[in-house]
Amino acid sequence: xxxxxxxxxxxxxxxxxxxxxxxxxxxxxxxxxxxxxxxxxxxxxxxxxxxxxxxxxxxxxxxxxxxxxxxxxxxxxxxxxxxxxxxxxxxxxxxxxxxxxxxxxxxxxxxxxxxxxxxxxxxxxxxxxxxxxxxxxxxxxxxxxxxxxxxxxxxxxxxxxxxxxxxxxxxxxxxxxxxxxxxxxxxxxxxxxxxxxxxxxxxxxxxxxxxxxxxxxxxxxxxxxxxxxxxxxxxxxxxxxxxxxxxx
Numbered sequence: 507x508x509x510x511x512x513x514x515x516x517x518x519x520x521x522x523x524x525x526x527x528x529x530x531x532x533x534x535x536x537x538x539x540x541x542x543x544x545x546x547x548x549x550x551x552x553x554x555x556x557x558x559x560x561x562x563x564x565x566x567x568x569x570x571x572x573x574x575x576x577x578x579x580x581x582x583x584x585x586x587x588x589x590x591x592x593x594x595x596x597x598x599x600x601x602x603x604x605x606x607x608x609x610x611x612x613x614x615x616x617x618x619x620x621x622x623x624x625x626x627x628x629x630x631x632x633x634x635x636x637x638x639x640x641x642x643x644x645x646x647x648x649x650x651x652x653x654x655x656x657x658x659x660x661x662x663x664x665x666x667x668x669x670x671x672x673x674x675x676x677x678x679x680x681x682x683x684x685x686x687x688x689x690x691x692x693x694x695x696x697x698x699x700x701x702x703x704x705x706x707x708x709x710x711x712x713x714x715x716x717x718x719x720x721x722x723x724x725x726x727x728x729x730x731x732x733x734x735x736x737x738x739x740x741x742x743x744x745x746x747x748x749x750x751x752x753x754x
Contacts, residue, residue: 530583538587538596544574545595562623564595571595575602582608594623601629606638614640615647618659624694631659636666654695661698668705677706677713681720689724700726700741707745714749718742 545566554565578584581603588600609617614635621627635641641663648660667675680702688699700721707717721741732738737747 534581534583534587537584538591541574541578541584541588541599542591542593542596545571545593545599548574549595557625560624562594562625564593564598564623564625566595566598568598571598572602575599578603580605589617592622594626597621597626598629601626601633604634606634606640609634609638609640611640611643614638614644618648619653619656627655627659627694628662631662635659636663642667654692658692658694658696658698661695661702665698665702665705668702668709672709677710681706681713681716685720685724688720688726696726697739700739704739704741704744704748707741708748714745718745721745 548567548570549565550567551565553567554563557564575598578599582605585600585604585608588596588603591597614630618627618630618635621630635644645660645663645667648656649664651657651660664675664680668677684699684703688696688703691699703717703720707714707721710717718741726741727739730739737744
């Protein structure tokens with residue numbers, strides 16, 4: 507049986523740990539406010555104007571934002587505080603100072619649904635979800651979600667799987683869905699489906715003609731403005747260009 511002195515020592519240790527935890531959370535909250543203030547100082551109205559044309563609402567040069575995140579390094583508590591603040595630039599920093607192992611599947615699901623801006627959504631999928639142990643579980647969950655933005659994330663993960671680890675995917679069935687659903691899909695979902703369509707065509711010579719044919723018939727993103735020296739997202743052009751580079 508533990509002595510009174512031993513029990514008192516254990517209680518003291520628990521109290522100290524609890525206090526330290528509260529102090530850590532308070533410090534993270536304070537530091538989050540400081541980081542947001544730094545981001546505010548970096549804000550550029552011209553960058554905001556450009557980003558708003560793409561549905562984003564942050565005004566910070568991404569090179570500078572990445573440099574700030576590099577200085578902060580991996581800080582899960584700070585990342586959580588920044589995410590909770592709801593500021594898009596702060597959330598981008600939060601993603602960069604996080605690691606996939608910091609999150610459970612349900613946390614990532616909730617974060618995606620509340621991500622807000624397209625850039626935050628894309629970074630969360632590409633840098634955290636797609637590189638973590640929950641990627642396949644969430645991919646399957648999101649592929650049939652009623653929210654088109656969430657389903658779009660499922661298609662983005664599927665496109666990545668087509669490239670890297672296609673085992674278990676029914677590629678003809680995916681093409682069936684794309685052919686039936688992509689033309690009238692909302693923008694973010696349509697983009698995810700189109701990306702998957704292109705990668706199926708690029709990676710699978712036996713399905714290439716069908717993938718190109720679907721793209722040509724549906725004409726999704728055919729007139730998308732593409733800067734010089736960049737590849738058009740129109741699937742037939744995208745497929746042909748990537749195949750040419752590999753075979754050339």
